[in-house]
Amino acid sequence: MLQPVRTKYRKQFKGRIHGQATSGTDLTFGSHGLKSLEPERVSARQIEAARRAITRHMKRAGRLWIRVFPDVPVSKKPTEVRMGKGKGTPELWVCRVKPGRIMFEIDGVAPDVAREALRLGAAKLPVRTRIVQRIAE
Numbered sequence: 001m002l003q004p005v006r007t008k009y010r011k012q013f014k015g016r017i018h019g020q021a022t023s024g025t026d027l028t029f030g031s032h033g034l035k036s037l038e039p040e041r042v043s044a045r046q047i048e049a050a051r052r053a054i055t056r057h058m059k060r061a062g063r064l065w066i067r068v069f070p071d072v073p074v075s076k077k078p079t080e081v082r083m084g085k086g087k088g089t090p091e092l093w094v095c096r097v098k099p100g101r102i103m104f105e106i107d108g109v110a111p112d113v114a115r116e117a118l119r120l121g122a123a124k125l126p127v128r129t130r131i132v133q134r135i136a137e
Helices: 044-057 113-121
Strands: 031-036 040-041 064-066 072-076 089-097 102-105 128-132
Touching: 031 113, 040 072, 040 102, 040 128, 044 064, 044 113, 089 102, 102 113, 113 128
Parallel strands: none
Antiparallel strands: 031 102, 031 128, 040 089, 064 102, 072 089
16 A cells, blocks of 8 residues: 655644645546546545556556555544544545546556546545546647
8 A cells, every 4th residue: 555655744734625736637648547526635545446446457458657645644543532632643644636636547458448447446536536538649
């Protein structure tokens, strides 16, 4: 599962996800991509589940690029613990995804295979997505 090797601080504030994505909005590597349509935190487990679904449908042909990385720690306190006594320990890693962000890209497979693979991957993610493809130049 994806997570940073090391970070400057162990814990972060929750924050809010405002506005549209400014970078990572166009296909750079592949011919088909999965674009986010709403703001959400996507966990490392969800990214991994989507990656597995996509590569399994492609039968490991072609190439897959993951354009998001979970670099935000989310802390949780154990169940049935009283209020106070500080912030909980970091439990999982998430990626803040803004609308318009390309999350996955595929190349080297037939267009119908690519669309179906991305559809299966999108089912594993908590955001509404759209499948985009490169316009022939």
